[in-house]
Amino acid sequence: MIIVIQCTDRVGLVAAISGLLAQKQFNIISMHEHVDNTANLFFMRLEVDKTIDDERIEDDLRDILPNNAIIKINPAAQKKIIVLVTKEYHCLADILVRNYFNTLGASVQCVIGNHETLQDICKRFDVPFFYVEAGNDKAEFEQQVINTIQNHDYDYLVLAKFMRILSHDFVSRFPMQIINIHHSFLPAFAGASPYRQAYERGVKLIGATAHYVTDELDEGPIIAQQIIPANHSLTVADMVKAGKEIETAVLAKALKLVFDDRVFVYKNKTVVLE
Amino acid sequence: MIIVIQCTDRVGLVAAISGLLAQKQFNIISMHEHVDNTANLFFMRLEVDKTIDDERIEDDLRDILPNNAIIKINPAAQKKIIVLVTKEYHCLADILVRNYFNTLGASVQCVIGNHETLQDICKRFDVPFFYVEAGNDKAEFEQQVINTIQNHDYDYLVLAKFMRILSHDFVSRFPMQIINIHHSFLPAFAGASPYRQAYERGVKLIGATAHYVTDELDEGPIIAQQIIPANHSLTVADMVKAGKEIETAVLAKALKLVFDDRVFVYKNKTVVLE
Amino acid sequence: MIIVIQCTDRVGLVAAISGLLAQKQFNIISMHEHVDNTANLFFMRLEVDKTIDDERIEDDLRDILPNNAIIKINPAAQKKIIVLVTKEYHCLADILVRNYFNTLGASVQCVIGNHETLQDICKRFDVPFFYVEAGNDKAEFEQQVINTIQNHDYDYLVLAKFMRILSHDFVSRFPMQIINIHHSFLPAFAGASPYRQAYERGVKLIGATAHYVTDELDEGPIIAQQIIPANHSLTVADMVKAGKEIETAVLAKALKLVFDDRVFVYKNKTVVLE
Amino acid sequence: MIIVIQCTDRVGLVAAISGLLAQKQFNIISMHEHVDNTANLFFMRLEVDKTIDDERIEDDLRDILPNNAIIKINPAAQKKIIVLVTKEYHCLADILVRNYFNTLGASVQCVIGNHETLQDICKRFDVPFFYVEAGNDKAEFEQQVINTIQNHDYDYLVLAKFMRILSHDFVSRFPMQIINIHHSFLPAFAGASPYRQAYERGVKLIGATAHYVTDELDEGPIIAQQIIPANHSLTVADMVKAGKEIETAVLAKALKLVFDDRVFVYKNKTVVLE
Structure with a gap:
């Protein structure tokens, strides 16, 4: 499962996201993030090894992320x-x-x-x-x-x-x-x-x-x-x-x-x- | 401040580390990590923007990391x-x-x-x-x-x-x-x-x-x-x-x-x- | 027409070859040569813009080149x-x-x-x-x-x-x-x-x-x-x-x-x- | 000795130049030439292994090259x-x-x-x-x-x-x-x-x-x-x-x-x- 996030940056985002995934026992296979300090934007791409109900994890992520977050879960494999x-x-x-x-x-x-x-x-x-x-x-x-x-x-x-x-x-x-x-x-x-x-x-x-x-x-x-x-x-x-x-x-x-x-x-x- | 960590991999390491840093109000400037799945090893390099007492953060990290963790805090700038x-x-x-x-x-x-x-x-x-x-x-x-x-x-x-x-x-x-x-x-x-x-x-x-x-x-x-x-x-x-x-x-x-x-x-x- | 030559090196080879081509009013489009001084070998590839009877030019070249010369004229285009x-x-x-x-x-x-x-x-x-x-x-x-x-x-x-x-x-x-x-x-x-x-x-x-x-x-x-x-x-x-x-x-x-x-x-x- | 030539292109230039050098028993160590067909210009750089009187060879070259030829012989090594x-x-x-x-x-x-x-x-x-x-x-x-x-x-x-x-x-x-x-x-x-x-x-x-x-x-x-x-x-x-x-x-x-x-x-x- 691939999770893609783009939102305003703030302290603790990585901790919040990785904490949520750990709590749900997702194993992070790869995690890449970038912060544009000038634009104050946060970008993240995660590969995790458990496929669960997409909407639930999206909802949970939305709870911990800034309002303007663009979240894509498991985007069309093909x-x-x-x-x-x-x-x-x-x-x-x-x-x-x-x-x-x-x-x-x-x-x-x-x-x-x-x-x-x-x-x-x-x-x-x-x-x-x-x-x-x-x-x-x-x-x-x-x-x-x-x-x-x-x-x-x-x-x-x-x-x-x-x-x-x-x-x-x-x-x-x-x-x-x-x-x-x-x-x-x-x-x-x-x-x-x-x-x-x-x-x-x-x-x-x-x-x-x-x-x-x-x-x-x-x-x-x-x-x-x-x-x-x-x-x-x-x-x-x-x-x-x-x-x-x-x-x-x-x-x-x-x-x-x-x-x-x-x-x-x-x-x-x-x-x-x- | 640069933090360098090398230890056995396990689920939740990123969450634990980034959680600790967020709790201490450290701002992560850059974070790079790698997991060698074959060797089951975790590697991380962090740049954070607050310099605090080195030994304390090392102790705190040691509490949440596997026993074999090699931790280097703020390695000699020069x-x-x-x-x-x-x-x-x-x-x-x-x-x-x-x-x-x-x-x-x-x-x-x-x-x-x-x-x-x-x-x-x-x-x-x-x-x-x-x-x-x-x-x-x-x-x-x-x-x-x-x-x-x-x-x-x-x-x-x-x-x-x-x-x-x-x-x-x-x-x-x-x-x-x-x-x-x-x-x-x-x-x-x-x-x-x-x-x-x-x-x-x-x-x-x-x-x-x-x-x-x-x-x-x-x-x-x-x-x-x-x-x-x-x-x-x-x-x-x-x-x-x-x-x-x-x-x-x-x-x-x-x-x-x-x-x-x-x-x-x-x-x-x-x-x-x- | 492409002419490819490989032979023992000696003084005057370029002059002899280019002289022969000039005499026959061939226009040299490109000429590349290399001499390996250690091995005393001469290599040349020529592109010229006139297609004439292959054997004649090969014979003429053979007259001015060392005996061991390998000459290929107009090698199979395809x-x-x-x-x-x-x-x-x-x-x-x-x-x-x-x-x-x-x-x-x-x-x-x-x-x-x-x-x-x-x-x-x-x-x-x-x-x-x-x-x-x-x-x-x-x-x-x-x-x-x-x-x-x-x-x-x-x-x-x-x-x-x-x-x-x-x-x-x-x-x-x-x-x-x-x-x-x-x-x-x-x-x-x-x-x-x-x-x-x-x-x-x-x-x-x-x-x-x-x-x-x-x-x-x-x-x-x-x-x-x-x-x-x-x-x-x-x-x-x-x-x-x-x-x-x-x-x-x-x-x-x-x-x-x-x-x-x-x-x-x-x-x-x-x-x-x- | 380095010889550098830039002039209008015409058939037989390589033959003429390399012929002159062979006649004078110069050994060509390396020769690079280029013709810009659009501009009808010929460029050549030669390294030869005999240093002789500069002006003579320049005169001899000038005799066989187009009038607009720019010739530099043995340009300041340093x-x-x-x-x-x-x-x-x-x-x-x-x-x-x-x-x-x-x-x-x-x-x-x-x-x-x-x-x-x-x-x-x-x-x-x-x-x-x-x-x-x-x-x-x-x-x-x-x-x-x-x-x-x-x-x-x-x-x-x-x-x-x-x-x-x-x-x-x-x-x-x-x-x-x-x-x-x-x-x-x-x-x-x-x-x-x-x-x-x-x-x-x-x-x-x-x-x-x-x-x-x-x-x-x-x-x-x-x-x-x-x-x-x-x-x-x-x-x-x-x-x-x-x-x-x-x-x-x-x-x-x-x-x-x-x-x-x-x-x-x-x-x-x-x-x-x-």
């Missing part, structure tokens, strides 16, 4: 996700493989693509693929995507190299539910063609960033980042190719953290308890 | 160290600079060298240097080193590229008090000439390892390790040169961890709570 | 490989995905497994899978594998987490044609259960190594290596899980280097010109 | 540098130590500080320190710094955590001669307080960048960059502390590359031949 793609296969294929072998920590409900390129790979893994053409009318396109989404269960939408910028309206429907992989070390090179920007600037490292999507393009809370060395010998095309490897790795890592309920969001940034 | 060297300067100079600017987390009592090469740099930093010639009689040499050590206060001996193998007798006098930097990614390339070994084997990474010294050469508990890429273009001399950079960095990191009371030793390995 | 597996999917799935999207730099002729576990994923990608049961008779098992191999074209055999030790007889049939991924930073933790060994030793980094297979177990020339940080909080199972990610990445990188004709072997090590 | 600092010691101390042990690849002529903090460490290494107070009049301050500089020989000015922004006038006097260490992964977090910016943005990696100084703040050609992992548990002060380690390492690496004549500048970026 999250449900919908993946949005364009043409590039690397992130999607990695997700489909992990999904197929039950190591993703979530199950892929369907894939939505604004190109048909990736239909076949989905079919091979028996995952429904929905092609939604992105014509001139952005609102209509997004409405069709939303319609497709709403026909499925989902906890998160994963933008696995989905190359369309989503509108304010779209994003605000799914607060902290959309996870994107951006092909640069944000905040460097936000927006279009980050590898071309990196090439022009002559950087010696290129990166990838997985983040929650908010209204401001590439400005949402960062979940995971990684870099690889670069140098003058790489063309833009070489950077694109090399970058795919870390894009795949960073998105996989970020998804694992989110699906394991290790990521807390506040003040446009994340606490990752691992 | 550790004392003696550094042993041969000819290479890089690790020693780094230690002397940090010592001089009070960022080492320990104070260097003296330096002992089996060559005179590094005498001058010590003098420039007003750190006593003792030259002990390593002749044919190893026992005599070690006895002289021990005599020099015993004329000083020390918590740890740091082998900062000290190129002599210490005898069983020597090592057993300073259990888990000697920290060495070995110029390979242990357990690969233990013993002499690790860079030559690495070159011959054609590895694609070279490393450095900081570890406690035990009877078995290069087999003591590992504190920190790091690597850098290598390739065919590096000669042995190039590897030696490149390796010095990570040797310096790894030893500095390991010393910081040890001096901050973050390193626990058991079963010939370490728990590092950071 | 290598052919056979993959051997046991039960773990991560390396195989990565290879199958790249194969499917034509980014592997080789085409997978078939997969041979000593368990049936991975048959289905192969089927989904229309890649032939052959199950060869590993009974008590090792010689018979290997003979069956060899029979299967000989029914296909191949340049390399890739052991993608194939958990059987191959005999001297088997290995000697495919000199420098078998590529293995070993789940440790070799030469540390050769042999069985490297993650358990790493756990017991308490290392702070875990690694993976891709290498050519020779007679001596895990002692062949190393092509690529990578590590990730580890610490006390990881169980053996955690290390196994984390390790899969770098095993996949390191094998993919090594295969790309080999298929691009960037890897030269001599004295049980490699020169990798990239 | 560069001369002046270091500018404010209060932070880490980069300066590293430079002083390497200078003292003759491993810097340059000799420190003097140190100029706008605070007196680092005077003593310079004195300990017998390196002249000049204190120039930065009052309200920036022009006057810079003039005094320039006066001090002009009293010494120098090839490069190194800003080793010099916390003043230099004027256009100052910078334009020393084109591609000023090397700065910036405490972020540029172009992310240019300008003031990069660690605070990094903290606010919640990045998962922090970095350092060594670059040539040009008119535009933190926009000059990048020489070297490096990152270390960061997470929510780091305060701004923690990031500052952790960052010092990579600032020191990155500046040291960049200086080594520049002093070894491995860095070529064009189009506001660098080619680093190593």
Whole structure:
């Protein structure tokens, strides 16, 4: 059983929570906590080895925690996700493989693509693929995507190299539910063609960033980042190719953290308890 | 105030400890714990923001902890160290600079060298240097080193590229008090000439390892390790040169961890709570 | 066109080779060379932008190079490989995905497994899978594998987490044609259960190594290596899980280097010109 | 002898250069070249094992190279540098130590500080320190710094955590001669307080960048960059502390590359031949 808590900090919180668990004879397998002293916020993730009635322990916790506490008990072991793609296969294929072998920590409900390129790979893994053409009318396109989404269960939408910028309206429907992989070390090179920007600037490292999507393009809370060395010998095309490897790795890592309920969001940034 | 605890694990330890601290109105600034389920051992490092009478809190903790508990309260903020060297300067100079600017987390009592090469740099930093010639009689040499050590206060001996193998007798006098930097990614390339070994084997990474010294050469508990890429273009001399950079960095990191009371030793390995 | 040369070193080789190419109006796109002064060997990889009759340029090169020169002109753009597996999917799935999207730099002729576990994923990608049961008779098992191999074209055999030790007889049939991924930073933790060994030793980094297979177990020339940080909080199972990610990445990188004709072997090590 | 060439690219350059060297019985120890096809530029760095009359070989090279060729023969084995600092010691101390042990690849002529903090460490290494107070009049301050500089020989000015922004006038006097260490992964977090910016943005990696100084703040050609992992548990002060380690390492690496004549500048970026 996993218990996740986020609330105002005060003296004695750890004692109160661990005392409650000890009293109920729960064995703590792992406990991670963080206090942001500036924001006066307390974050905790617990793994305990006894599964009891969820609501009771939640009620008991609520009695000892500040009023503003967000408590999640035993969050859905198996999250449900919908993946949005364009043409590039690397992130999607990695997700489909992990999904197929039950190591993703979530199950892929369907894939939505604004190109048909990736239909076949989905079919091979028996995952429904929905092609939604992105014509001139952005609102209509997004409405069709939303319609497709709403026909499925989902906890998160994963933008696995989905190359369309989503509108304010779209994003605000799914607060902290959309996870994107951006092909640069944000905040460097936000927006279009980050590898071309990196090439022009002559950087010696290129990166990838997985983040929650908010209204401001590439400005949402960062979940995971990684870099690889670069140098003058790489063309833009070489950077694109090399970058795919870390894009795949960073998105996989970020998804694992989110699906394991290790990521807390506040003040446009994340606490990752691992 | 830092509190460090190592004992047999049992249900309720975190609750008991944090409860005691809450009752005494200590504010927990940071708390890190680890349980080794295989060994059934519990490790904890606490930073709290109230300094009270050390013995009382130790007694109170002892009342609620298993009998075998090792408790250290407010360990000497400023550790004392003696550094042993041969000819290479890089690790020693780094230690002397940090010592001089009070960022080492320990104070260097003296330096002992089996060559005179590094005498001058010590003098420039007003750190006593003792030259002990390593002749044919190893026992005599070690006895002289021990005599020099015993004329000083020390918590740890740091082998900062000290190129002599210490005898069983020597090592057993300073259990888990000697920290060495070995110029390979242990357990690969233990013993002499690790860079030559690495070159011959054609590895694609070279490393450095900081570890406690035990009877078995290069087999003591590992504190920190790091690597850098290598390739065919590096000669042995190039590897030696490149390796010095990570040797310096790894030893500095390991010393910081040890001096901050973050390193626990058991079963010939370490728990590092950071 | 790619030109690969390995020969005894002597003054003027670069001048002679680049002079010949200039005379024929070949434009050098990239040129990488290495000299091992100890072994007195010269290695070169050239990409030039004119495709002419292969044999002529090879003859011309042979006229200006030492007698022992190994010259490969325009090596098969598309290598052919056979993959051997046991039960773990991560390396195989990565290879199958790249194969499917034509980014592997080789085409997978078939997969041979000593368990049936991975048959289905192969089927989904229309890649032939052959199950060869590993009974008590090792010689018979290997003979069956060899029979299967000989029914296909191949340049390399890739052991993608194939958990059987191959005999001297088997290995000697495919000199420098078998590529293995070993789940440790070799030469540390050769042999069985490297993650358990790493756990017991308490290392702070875990690694993976891709290498050519020779007679001596895990002692062949190393092509690529990578590590990730580890610490006390990881169980053996955690290390196994984390390790899969770098095993996949390191094998993919090594295969790309080999298929691009960037890897030269001599004295049980490699020169990798990239 | 080191030969460095930068010129317009054309077919046959490598042949012509290596032919000339072979004819003169020079043995090429290492040769690195790069062609930027977009800019049609050729870069080469050669190490050869015969030292002959510099001007002759330069003339001979000039005969076979395009008119715009920049040729440097046997550049001053020992560069001369002046270091500018404010209060932070880490980069300066590293430079002083390497200078003292003759491993810097340059000799420190003097140190100029706008605070007196680092005077003593310079004195300990017998390196002249000049204190120039930065009052309200920036022009006057810079003039005094320039006066001090002009009293010494120098090839490069190194800003080793010099916390003043230099004027256009100052910078334009020393084109591609000023090397700065910036405490972020540029172009992310240019300008003031990069660690605070990094903290606010919640990045998962922090970095350092060594670059040539040009008119535009933190926009000059990048020489070297490096990152270390960061997470929510780091305060701004923690990031500052952790960052010092990579600032020191990155500046040291960049200086080594520049002093070894491995860095070529064009189009506001660098080619680093190593």
